[in-house]
Amino acid sequence: MLPLSFKKYTTLLHLWLGLISGLVVFILGITGAMYAFQEEIKDVLYKDRLYVPVPPDGKKLPLSHLITKAESALGKTRKISRVEISQKPGRTYMFRSLKVNKDGFGYWNYYAHYQKVYLNPYTGKVVFVENAAKEFFTVVLALHMNLLLGDQVGHQVARWSVVCFVLLLITGMILWWPKKWKRKQLKTNFTIKWNAKFKRLNYDLHKVFGFYAFLLLLIISLTGLMWSFDVVAEKKSKVLSDTTQVMGKSPSDLIFKQAMGSAPQTAYFLYNFPALKSGTVNVSAYLSEDHLYDRIQFKYDRYNGKLLHTGDSFEVLSTVPRIKAMNYDLHTGTLFGLAGKIMAFIAGLIAAALPVTGFLMWYWKRYC
Numbered sequence: 084m085l086p087l088s089f090k091k092y093t094t095l096l097h098l099w100l101g102l103i104s105g106l107v108v109f110i111l112g113i114t115g116a117m118y119a120f121q122e123e124i125k126d127v128l129y130k131d132r133l134y135v136p137v138p139p140d141g142k143k144l145p146l147s148h149l150i151t152k153a154e155s156a157l158g159k160t161r162k163i164s165r166v167e168i169s170q171k172p173g174r175t176y177m178f179r180s181l182k183v184n185k186d187g188f189g190y191w192n193y194y195a196h197y198q199k200v201y202l203n204p205y206t207g208k209v210v211f212v213e214n215a216a217k218e219f220f221t222v223v224l225a226l227h228m229n230l231l232l233g234d235q236v237g238h239q240v241a242r243w244s245v246v247c248f249v250l251l252l253i254t255g256m257i258l259w260w261p262k263k264w265k266r267k268q269l270k271t272n273f274t275i276k277w278n279a280k281f282k283r284l285n286y287d288l289h290k291v292f293g294f295y296a297f298l299l300l301l302i303i304s305l306t307g308l309m310w311s312f313d314v315v316a317e318k319k320s321k322v323l324s325d326t327t328q329v330m331g332k333s334p335s336d337l338i339f340k341q342a343m344g345s346a347p348q349t350a351y352f353l354y355n356f357p358a359l360k361s362g363t364v365n366v367s368a369y370l371s372e373d374h375l376y377d378r379i380q381f382k383y384d385r386y387n388g389k390l391l392h393t394g395d396s397f398e399v400l401s402t403v404p405r406i407k408a409m410n411y412d413l414h415t416g417t418l419f420g421l422a423g424k425i426m427a428f429i430a431g432l433i434a435a436a437l438p439v440t441g442f443l444m445w446y447w448k449r450y451c
Contacts, residue, residue, distance in 0.1 A: 090258070096252040098445060100247045103436030107230065107244035108251075114227035114430030115303070119415065119424050121220045132211035135203045137173045143204040146339045146354070147332075153178035153200045156209045161198060166354040168339070171372075175201040175210050190222070190231040197198050197221070248434075249304050282447060288441035296433040299332040303430055306414035315407045321391045323361040324385040334388030335364075341390055342366045346379050357385050373417055376408040
């Protein structure tokens with residue numbers, strides 16, 4: 084049994100942390116649940132821009148030719164920052180032009196521009212030009228990450244609200260812990276009395292669902308904080324392109340050919356263009372469509388296409404780098420396939436429900 088003073092202060096801490104962070108936790112939970120199946124939803128709703136007929140010969144145009152087509156579609160003021168190159172037959176290539184103002188306050192001040200061009204890799208035809216800043220799931224993700232307030236304000240609010248939520252989970256588990264591990268007490272702590280009056284039902288929903296989702300919500304929260312505090316951020320590369328060379332024709336075809344040869348079993352490539360003159364072309368080869376951790380990264384000289392660095396595959400990583408590599412897949416549940424996504428979806432709904440049920444408990448106790 085917990086000492087009275089300890090339980091009292093734990094209850095007060097749990098209450099005030101909930102009141103302070105509740106609204107933000109509700110938003111993060113709802114948006115997290117909405118984002119859980121965004122790939123599957125896009126595959127249906129955006130089918131016309133994602134898929135094209137495969138010609139009889141199945142031959143794709145050179146990447147350099149497609150880059151030229153995408154640049155023309157974007158206009159002279161928009162530079163391509165990334166190309167997503169699917170190896171799946173019949174999939175379009177997606178060219179992205181993105182520029183953000185990290186000091187901007189509010190969603191529309193954060194994006195200077197964000198456009199995507201979907202190209203038919205067999206014909207070079209522009210399939211769709213998307214203003215990605217207005218795309219539904221882009222807005223959902225921004226709401227999840229920074230509450231549509233921009234990095235400087237919204238990111239900080241979301242970050243510390245998640246810290247509060249972790250403490251809420253821990254204090255909630257302390258308060259949930261049975262005084263006596265007897266059958267009657269355990270039944271109260273582990274089951275919901277569905278036929279009870281609404282106040283009691285609300286109490287049970289908060290307590291019991293909070294317990295069952297505790298571990299999953301803790302993992303999701305901690306992996307989110309690893310992003311927020313840049314624990315999983317990649318170190319700045321010391322590998323640079325040789326700027327003494329004369330800038331000629333882009334070696335994109337040579338680079339892509341090398342990447343294909345180095346990772347022939349790749350599901351899709353992310354071809355990232357350098358922002359700086361000394362920057363490298365970074366190509367990430369994702370060996371699975373479902374798991375982001377299963378990848379190999381290559382760095383190429385932007386002027387001559389020479390391979391400068393090859394990253395380690397997931398299989399040879401030590402324990403800590405492996406955990407970091409799996410951070411996104413743990414956070415979203417994709418590490419465990421469809422079952423993991425379903426769990427992440429349900430966990431998001433429970434995370435959103437906990438502040439609501441908790442607030443109602445506080446309100447009824449104080450005002451009713």
